[in-house]
């Protein structure tokens with residue numbers, strides 16, 4: 183079988199930095215049959231092994247421990263024998279081979295390995311201690327939680343090039359996209375995300391690998407659990423104690439958004455809804471990850487941790503090295519909790535949608551409920567700090583149980599007497615619901631949001647504001663005003679980053695009418711400058727980095743362009759951070775969008791940074807140049823013959839800056855025609871990538887919507903592509919509604 187360049191099957195990559203070649207096998211969902219003959223179905227499991235012949239300078243890894251077994255032909259090659267695995271599904275089989283750089287160790291008698299391509303060896307070595315510490319701590323915690331021992335013979339974590347997924351849970355040999363190694367400065371939030379992914383993939387050794395869903399309709403059995411356990415175990419076992427705040431702002435909103443699109447579906451849809459692997463691809467969505475994990479967090483709030491984990495251990499013991507369904511899990515949880523979970527599951531797992539919890543007025547003493555799910559949440563009761571108009575202090579968090587069909591709940595008197603300044607439903611974020619505040623609470627929140635003591639409360643508050651904007655109940659400008667006021671005191675980059683990101687890319691580019699965009703970018707750049715000025719001291723490097731990135735992304739005026747140029751020249755942002763390859767490319771991209779650099783400067787930068795990431799960044803910058811020639815060339819590549827999907831993603835991401843709306847006007851209708859053609863040519867994977875990374879997000883206009891709907895109706899799109907495009911059009915429809923509200 184041929185090697186692939188698109189990440190499916192046995193992917194082959196040659197490093198532009200040093201000419202070395204690396205292979206990594208990605209067998210999911212149904213690509214095992216691109217490598218060996220297989221009945222490619224998750225409930226069919228077998229012991230797997232392999233013999234690999236590779237150049238003798240290479241390292242070979244697989245699910246079972248790989249051992250060199252002597253010279254092999256052709257000359258200069260070595261044969262490797264891989265130990266047989268316990269029974270596993272074909273989609274979890276992997277091989278990793280190449281001149282990998284390795285850091286090896288052992289923990290509790292299990293060989294642990296970290297691996298990267300040679301050009302990233304420095305980045306791996308620098309962080310190996312941190313990665314291994316997180317790995318060991320999570321491993322120990324899982325062994326405490328689960329009665330089943332670790333099921334495989336080794337634990338390798340290979341950072342491989344051009345992986346399409348973030349990471350893949352191959353038993354004993356996890357593959358990560360090698361963007362999780364950082365040859366540049368990152369924030370604590372980004373390190374935490376890497377830690378979370380390590381914990382997530384490790385959870386899969388039990389959820390997904392030891393016990394596997396019988397069919398793809400139960401993807402959530404794998405992904406919701408791994409997502410939930412990943413955040414939970416990371417926050418319990420490592421120094422990343424704020425992981426749930428990150429979940430609240432970076433992950434959970436994607437679940438709420440997905441659940442409000444027309445394509446939403448139950449967390450557990452049932453086999454008839456997922457007839458084939460193309461449909462299964464769509465099941466790997468934010469309903470399965472973000473909503474599913476939120477629902478599990480809500481389940482634990484309901485049953486309590488001990489009953490939950492007893493049921494889980496029963497489930498793992500009964501179905502070890504086999505497969506299971508939703509019903510199997512519910513039976514185990516029902517036995518352990520003594521509760522009938524059928525009704526709960528019917529509401530939470532078998533029906534889609536988001537409920538809303540509202541405090542109608544601070545004196546009424548009730549919480550109203552729109553929807554059909556039972557909720558177990560906390561109500562945060564806050565008082566004004568005496569003598570401080572903006573300060574808020576927590577009086578109590580009151581547990582509130584909402585019956586599935588109840589329209590309202592009476593609150594205990596502690597929530598009303600004396601009258602509090604702010605009542606915050608879902609404080610602590612154990613629930614999954616929209617939240618609406620009474621006028622008095624809203625006033626307290628707008629003046630005191632940034633002063634809420636617990637970062638999780640602030641995250642719930644920011645989600646509420648975001649949600650009001652998306653539902654056109656609050657002018658988009660108000661979000662910007664709140665950001666300008668409350669980010670000044672924010673200490674957590676996991677909050678500052680997502681709030682700035684929503685303001686920049688959703689509000690400025692999509693929700694505000696174009697004439698207001700320029701002033702908004704000026705305001706955002708001003709805010710980020712202020713954040714940069716205020717962030718000082720040894721703990722401020724993450725906030726300075728976040729602020730500097732914000733300055734770069736919003737720069738538009740000539741003085742701001744001159745400032746970015748001066749940073750490039752100096753090699754640093756005054757006062758830090760120093761410019762590394764990532765910041766340099768981010769500046770180059772913004773300057774390219776604005777037409778402040780040309781082809782020659784991009785090529786010079788690409789000569790400086792010959793890594794694969796550098797080449798991708800250069801492609802993104804070229805596509806972002808505002809000349810008609812640059813656009814034509816980028817377009818030809820996007821819809822041209824096959825090439826690395828990573829490069830293509832870069833080009834697609836650079837093509838449509840909102841700053842170039844006039845130049846791009848003709849390309850918008852052409853985009854939809856070209857997508858249909860691409861699907862007809864039998865390349866839906868590239869078409870999916872171009873919808874994910876190359877959709878004209880800025881073109882918020884009825885004509886764009888009509889062209890998109892026309893494509894949905896008339897082009898013959900496979901289900902997974904149809905779904906992605908329909909989702910983009912849903913978001914566009916919402917942006918149009920928000921804009922008409924603004925008008």
Ligand SMILES: [Zn+2]
Pocket residue numbers: 351382383386404405408409
């Ligand atoms: Zn996963």
